[in-house]
Amino acid sequence: MKNRVTCVFLMVAVLLAPVALTAKPTAWAEAETIAIELDGRVLTLDQPPIIENERTLIPIRTVAESIGADVEWDPDAKTATLDRAGTSVTLTIGSNRAEVNGASVSLDAAPVIVNGRTLLPVRFVAETFSQNVEWDKQNRVVRISEDMAFAKNSNLNAWLLGVGAIIGKRNNQNLYQLGMAVRTPSNVQTQRQSLQSSWGVSDRDDLIDTIASMTYFGHSAMFNNDVELFKSLSKAEQNRVINNAEGVDKYMWPYVMALDKKWGDKSIYAWDWFRMGHLCRWGYLAGYITAEEAYELFEPVAKLLREAFSSWDEATENYLDGYAYWARIDVSGGPNEFLRRQAAYEELKEAEKRDPRGLLFDPSVWTEPVRGIENR
Numbered sequence: 076m077k078n079r080v081t082c083v084f085l086m087v088a089v090l091l092a093p094v095a096l097t098a099k100p101t102a103w104a105e106a107e108t109i110a111i112e113l114d115g116r117v118l119t120l121d122q123p124p125i126i127e128n129e130r131t132l133i134p135i136r137t138v139a140e141s142i143g144a145d146v147e148w149d150p151d152a153k154t155a156t157l158d159r160a161g162t163s164v165t166l167t168i169g170s171n172r173a174e175v176n177g178a179s180v181s182l183d184a185a186p187v188i189v190n191g192r193t194l195l196p197v198r199f200v201a202e203t204f205s206q207n208v209e210w211d212k213q214n215r216v217v218r219i220s221e222d223m224a225f226a227k228n229s230n231l232n233a234w235l236l237g238v239g240a241i242i243g244k245r246n247n248q249n250l251y252q253l254g255m256a257v258r259t260p261s262n263v264q265t266q267r268q269s270l271q272s273s274w275g276v277s278d279r280d281d282l283i284d285t286i287a288s289m290t291y292f293g294h295s296a297m298f299n300n301d302v303e304l305f306k307s308l309s310k311a312e313q314n315r316v317i318n319n320a321e322g323v324d325k326y327m328w329p330y331v332m333a334l335d336k337k338w339g340d341k342s343i344y345a346w347d348w349f350r351m352g353h354l355c356r357w358g359y360l361a362g363y364i365t366a367e368e369a370y371e372l373f374e375p376v377a378k379l380l381r382e383a384f385s386s387w388d389e390a391t392e393n394y395l396d397g398y399a400y401w402a403r404i405d406v407s408g409g410p411n412e413f414l415r416r417q418a419a420y421e422e423l424k425e426a427e428k429r430d431p432r433g434l435l436f437d438p439s440v441w442t443e444p445v446r447g448i449e450n451r
């Protein structure tokens with residue numbers, strides 16, 4: 076993983092002890108009408124932004140928590156340390172120097188405390204942490220968004236849209252957002268809790284290790300072991316296993332062999348690979364990885380998908396079969412999640428024809444090479 080200073084946006088408001096300030100500059104009153112937008116959403120702030128020395132400083136708790144930054148405040152040293160996606164930044168009130176991953180860098184305006192809230196220079200944090208910032212002078216709006224310049228010639232976004240569409244629809248998530256939800260503090264925390272409860276992923280290292288390992292050794296490895304075990308038995312032994320099986324096993328053993336006959340060397344790999352796409356997107360929302368890292372982690376997965384399958388229909392069918400294997404679902408039974416996911420795919424294919432945001436299942440990814448990200 077490339078060690079870049081990316082994506083940690085240093086806009087975190089920390090509750091601080093009140094500090095006596097000098098006379099309030101005239102510019103502060105002018106700045107009270109400034110609005111802050113993150114990803115097009117106007118933020119509610121507990122302290123208006125200010126302008127000092129021609130630099131806009133903004134209160135930062137809401138923005139920082141929205142992008143998954145963790146904050147530690149040292150009241151004695153009056154320093155705030157922010158951690159997100161492998162980048163650590165320490166700032167000191169009144170100082171024009173900051174530390175980024177231990178390296179000293181200069182600030183164009185020092186952090187200040189106003190009404191017990193920490194304010195930071197927006198231009199510095201944007202340029203340092205790969206967020207775009209635009210100043211709309213006419214409307215007095217600071218617009219902040221993820222810097223996606225690295226992906227301008229990549230088709231990895233098309234891959235991520237396709238593999239995440241079904242689960243996104245079933246979870247009522249935003250299919251077109253990289254993180255599958257808008258960046259808000261509550262969404263960040265909800266996603267972290269979900270990763271912990273469903274995947275045992277509680278931090279950046281857990282996430283990266285899971286994606287890297289399960290790209291090659293996921294549930295498909297369990298499936299392959301089941302196939303090898305059953306094939307190692309004689310015909311009479313196979314019949315005894317099926318005849319003596321009870322409950323789910325009575326259905327699953329024939330189903331495993333039917334899937335092996337259907338897919339052969341393709342196993343149930345799409346089940347694992349689609350889920351690695353989910354983890355890349357959810358990990359970004361949780362603040363564990365940057366947008367650039369999400370693309371980097373998914374690039375080998377996209378290449379594996381393209382090598383193994385030839386269309387969204389084929390890959391999705393394999394994904395659904397893998398889901399039924401993992402969830403131990405009798406696909407011939409009544410209403411079940413396998414059938415609901417199958418129906419969701421068909422609905423999405425119809426709906427995307429009318430959606431102005433574009434294709435969810437871009438067919439060109441199966442005929443064109445996987446295009447990764449550009450070096451900055």
